[in-house]
Amino acid sequence: MTENFTGSFTQQEPIPAEAVAAANAVMQHGRLHRYNTVEGEIPETALLEEEFADYTGAKYCLAVASGGYAMTTALRASGVQHGDKVLTNAFTLAPVPGAIAAVGGVPIYVGVTDDLVIDLDDLAGKLDQSKVLLLSHMRGHICDMDRLMAMCNDAGVTVIEDCAHTMGATWNGVPSGRWGRFGCYSTQTYKHINSGEGGLLICDGAEDMARAIMLSGSYMLFEKHRAAPPPETFAQIKYETPNISGRMDNLRAAILRPQLRNLDDQGRKWNARYKVMDNGLQDTPGLRLINRPEQEYFVASSFQFLLLDWRAQAVADVLGRCKARGVELKWFGGAEPTGFTSRYDSWRYAPSTPMPASDRVLAGVIDMRLPLTFSLDDCAQIARIIRDEVSIVYQGMMVAAD
Numbered sequence: 220m221t222e223n224f225t226g227s228f229t230q231q232e233p234i235p236a237e238a239v240a241a242a243n244a245v246m247q248h249g250r251l252h253r254y255n256t257v258e259g260e261i262p263e264t265a266l267l268e269e270e271f272a273d274y275t276g277a278k279y280c281l282a283v284a285s286g287g288y289a290m291t292t293a294l295r296a297s298g299v300q301h302g303d304k305v306l307t308n309a310f311t312l313a314p315v316p317g318a319i320a321a322v323g324g325v326p327i328y329v330g331v332t333d334d335l336v337i338d339l340d341d342l343a344g345k346l347d348q349s350k351v352l353l354l355s356h357m358r359g360h361i362c363d364m365d366r367l368m369a370m371c372n373d374a375g376v377t378v379i380e381d382c383a384h385t386m387g388a389t390w391n392g393v394p395s396g397r398w399g400r401f402g403c404y405s406t407q408t409y410k411h412i413n414s415g416e417g418g419l420l421i422c423d424g425a426e427d428m429a430r431a432i433m434l435s436g437s438y439m440l441f442e443k444h445r446a447a448p449p450p451e452t453f454a455q456i457k458y459e460t461p462n463i464s465g466r467m468d469n470l471r472a473a474i475l476r477p478q479l480r481n482l483d484d485q486g487r488k489w490n491a492r493y494k495v496m497d498n499g500l501q502d503t504p505g506l507r508l509i510n511r512p513e514q515e516y517f518v519a520s521s522f523q524f525l526l527l528d529w530r531a532q533a534v535a536d537v538l539g540r541c542k543a544r545g546v547e548l549k550w551f552g553g554a555e556p557t558g559f560t561s562r563y564d565s566w567r568y569a570p571s572t573p574m575p576a577s578d579r580v581l582a583g584v585i586d587m588r589l590p591l592t593f594s595l596d597d598c599a600q601i602a603r604i605i606r607d608e609v610s611i612v613y614q615g616m617m618v619a620a621d
């Protein structure tokens with residue numbers, strides 16, 4: 220008898236009771252806007268910023284409306300102007316090139332390796348084209364940050380990190396988001412803490428954060444922030460910086476604070492699931508697992524593997540067969556962008572030149588979510604199903620090739 224998986228790949232855990240209670244308290248007093256406070260009150264938003272700055276070791280933090288907004292704010296605060304080129308990953312999600320386009324920038328794509336990180340050799344050849352790299356730690360894979368930062372520092376290139384998939388992760392013990400000038404996080408439902416929509420921006424630069432706060436729409440209320448530079452820093456910046464509203468509200472902050480306290484525990488749960496998947500798929504013929512260097516501490520909210528150099532039809536067969544057994548896999552190699560997956564050549568507002576080495580990898584990247592509603596047994600079952608179906612299609616290919 221063949222087994223089928225019956226869980227949902229898009230079902231996250233419920234919001235913890237403590238977070239629901241905190242949200243209720245905000246709703247009961249009605250002061251949802253972050254600057255709507257009574258005498259002596261510290262709003263949830265300011266507390267969240269303080270706690271996230273503390274968690275990451277950053278000097279400053281700003282809570283905003285989305286991860287995409289955190290990135291556009293970082294780009295603007297770094298001085299990116301209309302028409303400027305911005306380096307970024309060819310393998311990432313649409314909000315990343317979208318953030319560059321939002322500030323009038325022009326993305327220059329950098330390739331992906333078969334370990335699913337930015338190709339540093341490709342980057343080396345492109346560093347002279349731009350002053351800024353928007354580095355996406357796509358699907359939680361962290362490149363050699365020591366080498367990347369050395370290269371970018373030598374070339375005078377500012378690094379902005381997209382940490383949508385690396386909240387809680389580190390490279391060589393240093394949190395992702397603490398290597399570049401800014402770290403950008405998302406608190407959207409599918410990320411590591413869930414407020415439906417939301418984002419966090421961290422940095423150490425006083426003027427950088429003053430600009431980011433003014434940009435986010437703080438009017439002249441910046442003194443109500445806590446994880447922020449002193450009022451003097453705003454003296455000129457408050458006149459020079461446009462208000463491009465994108466604040467977070469107290470309701471979202473209230474439900475995020477208890478989740479932030481649980482983040483490290485959640486990370487361990489994700490990684491236990493990842494390990495079961497990874498073990499279950501070891502030595503599957505035709506399937507390549509992703510190598511994770513020991514300097515990388517990741518938070519495995521998703522799982523990837525490669526069907527490298529497979530014909531498109533065979534990959535499609537694997538996806539169809541797994542889907543028939545309840546296992547929903549996503550493919551970055553499909554001809555058309557679907558769901559959350561799209562490729563650099565689908566972002567036609569930002570023209571690209573073909574990247575054959577990256578195309579080879581992208582054509583084979585299979586991706587799945589690993590929600591914490593899956594048990595370890597669920598993960599073992601999913602791995603068995605993938606192993607079976609990959610093996611069957613692979614054997615068929617081998618027979619046909621004989």
Ligand SMILES: *Cc1c(COP(=O)(O)O)cnc(C)c1O
Pocket residue numbers: 285286287288311312314315355356357358381383384405406407416417418
């Ligand atoms: C989700 C995501 C973002 C942005 O997040 P939003 O909060 O949805 O704007 C950025 N980068 C990557 C890689 C993402 O997956």
